[in-house]
Amino acid sequence: MLDVQSLSKSYDTKRILDTISFTINPGEIVGLVGENGAGKSTLLHILAGLTKLGSGAITLNSQSYESKPKKIRRHIGFVPQEIALWENFTVKENMVFFERLAWNNTSKKALKQLCSDMGLDKWDEPVKILSGGMKRKLNIAISLIHAPDLLLLDEPTAGIDLKSRKEIGAYLSNLAKINGKMILYTSHDMDEIMQLCDQIYCLGNDPFYHQVLKEYGQQPVLL
Numbered sequence: 001m002l003d004v005q006s007l008s009k010s011y012d013t014k015r016i017l018d019t020i021s022f023t024i025n026p027g028e029i030v031g032l033v034g035e036n037g038a039g040k041s042t043l044l045h046i047l048a049g050l051t052k053l054g055s056g057a058i059t060l061n062s063q064s065y066e067s068k069p070k071k072i073r074r075h076i077g078f079v080p081q082e083i084a085l086w087e088n089f090t091v092k093e094n095m096v097f098f099e100r101l102a103w104n105n106t107s108k109k110a111l112k113q114l115c116s117d118m119g120l121d122k123w124d125e126p127v128k129i130l131s132g133g134m135k136r137k138l139n140i141a142i143s144l145i146h147a148p149d150l151l152l153l154d155e156p157t158a159g160i161d162l163k164s165r166k167e168i169g170a171y172l173s174n175l176a177k178i179n180g181k182m183i184l185y186t187s188h189d190m191d192e193i194m195q196l197c198d199q200i201y202c203l204g205n206d207p208f209y210h211q212v213l214k215e216y217g218q219q220p221v222l223l
């Protein structure tokens with residue numbers, strides 16, 4: 001379980017996250033919504049161990065971020081908003097490159113299977129010729145190489161077509177429901193969030209988002 005208690009974060013004097021608390025259970029997909037600048041990426045970066053928290057406490061499977069940061073990092077997969085791939089390398093070369101940086105050893109066969117499970121079958125093609133949707137899928141596949149328990153996705157379907165969105169959604173659903181992963185997901189697409197997520201949290205005080213959530217039949221859970 002991911003347990004976030006009274007987490008706050010400021011940049012200079014600007015308070016971005018203000019004593020937020022929530023949990024994510026194994027098998028659960030949580031959607032995070034909110035206006036631009038509400039702090040969604042900041043929260044994901046803190047949970048990925050890339051940005052220091054200001055105050056509060058976070059534990060993953062009962063281990064504290066503060067006392068076991070390196071150990072915790074092994075159990076987290078993070079897909080940033082920006083696609084981060086080697087454009088001149090093939091899909092296979094990207095997977096092998098990132099596998100070497102991972103903590104566990106994964107065979108090429110298993111890496112290829114990871115890609116094809118996600119509907120990415122261009123194993124020997126250079127990344128630069130892939131569509132945006134395929135690049136997104138590869139980014140997600142890379143984040144899963146070390147078999148993390150917690151997967152953090154920052155707008156993983158931004159700018160991609162409906163079919164790829166559906167494929168990614170189905171894949172993430174299986175990861176949660178069959179493999180028991182915890183998934184935290186940001187998106188500006190409310191339909192997608194509604195379809196995919198078991199729980200929706202709203203960051204920030206913009207009444208527009210509270211209203212939209214109500215229109216979708218959701219009592220907004222405000223962080």
Ligand SMILES: Nc1ncnc2c1ncn2[C@@H]1O[C@H](COP(=O)(O)OP(=O)(O)OP(=O)(O)O)[C@@H](O)[C@H]1O
Nearest residue numbers: 011012016034035036037038039040041042043081
């Ligand atoms: N490294 C930083 N230094 C100072 N301010 C920052 C830094 N990173 C983010 N911010 C500020 O923190 C606030 C929250 O940014 P963040 O990117 O987390 O929002 P967001 O909800 O992810 O927005 P979007 O929906 O546009 O991606 C913004 O005002 C941003 O300018």
